[in-house]
Amino acid sequence: MINEISPNIFNISLLSRENIRSEEQVLCYRGGRVLMKNIGDKFIIPKKNELGEFVGDGIFLGEVDGEKCFMAEGKEEMPQGFSYVGMRDIRGQADKLSKWVTAVGFQMYSWLNDNKxxxxxxxxxxxxxxxxxxxxxxxxxxxxxKLSPAIIVAIKKDNKLLLAKNRLHPGTFYSLIAGYVEAGETIEETVKREVMEEVGIDVKNIKYYKSQPWPFSSSLMLGFFAEYDGNNPIKIDNVEISHADWFDADSLPEIPNMDSVAGEMIRIFRDNIEV
Ligand SMILES: [Zn+2]
Incomplete structure (x- = not known):
């Protein structure tokens, strides 16, 4: 069955400047990277006592599994066995909770940094x-x-699913149509507009599925299922989308993994799961 994709990781509290105690976790950011402890090819979040004088006071972010977690500005030089890792490079090498903690921490760090x-x-x-x-x-x-709501929509036609390749994303995978909600728009209107703009078709029976925070871009993804409507053939915009087509469940191209709501929704279609 489908995994829970975004655990509510922080027991959300007020942000406050505090001394960090020795056993407490510290998220040190520099630019788009976070400091991680390297154990073999795995990354874990460091604790204050492992970093000593390399890290000063921090901002209390919240509790994770009953442990306090802080954010601090990291120095360039850090002790042996620790390194700054690009946010997206953590994905395959840390446990699920650590990935989300570092990602949501990054969202808060970026917000503070952008609003000095x-x-x-x-x-x-x-x-x-x-x-x-x-x-x-x-x-x-x-x-x-800052939170930017965005829709993501799985469009079905007969027994096929519309998947598109995004021109801006590296790699070869296909995903669902997605886009940001504009001011003054309902989220259902966003679904219709984005689908028409990107692939030139109408949709009907738009049904909300679930949401997922996407901290890398300060987004809140709102997932929908919808059905093809009308007679228009697919007409891609050639700006965001470089290719789109209808795919059978047994002949899908490379798709996103289960870390994203898109990956989950495509598997619901593939495995014919009732939602
Ligand atoms: Zn002012």
Whole structure:
């Protein structure tokens, strides 16, 4: 059966600056990378006592399995046995929980890093003490963590599924049609618009399936199933999509793995699972 794809990893709390205790976990970021402890070809999240003076105070992010987890700015030089790893390179070499903790931590790190100053008056922002937000030290402008909702849709026609190859993604895999929700739009309208823009067809019987946070792009993916409608043939936009076609369950191309809601939805079609 289908895996749970995005465990609610943080017991969400207020962000606060604190001294990190020796046994507590530390997520140190530099640019798009996070510091991991290397054990053979596996990565695990380091603890404060393993990093010693290499890491100072941190921002408390929340609890993971009852253990406090912090975020800190990492120095370039780190002890032997630790290295900065690209966010996407962690995927095959860490357990599921660690992958999500580092990814959601990265989303918070990016948000803090991108909002050091107030966009309204230019003064420094600081952690708000009664909400999970930033507040301007001068004009009191409040900034919440950025979330960009996006739809992803599995379109069926008879016993076939529409899959598309994205021009911007490296590799050879095919996936579902996806796109960001625009201001003023319902998510059902986004489904219809994105499908028409990218592959030139109409859809009907749009049914919500489930959501998945996608911290790498600060997105919240909203998964839908829908059916082909009308008579239009597929007409790709040649901007985001380089190829799209209808695929039978027994002749699918390379598809995303089960880390993503797209991978899960394609397998629901393939295995003819009732949802
Ligand atoms: Zn301000």
């Amino acid at each position: 100053f107030c966009g309204r008056c230019g003064n420094p922002m600081d952690l708000k003490n009664d909400e999970r937000a930033l507040e301007c030290t001068d004009c009191k402008n409040i900034i919440f963590p």
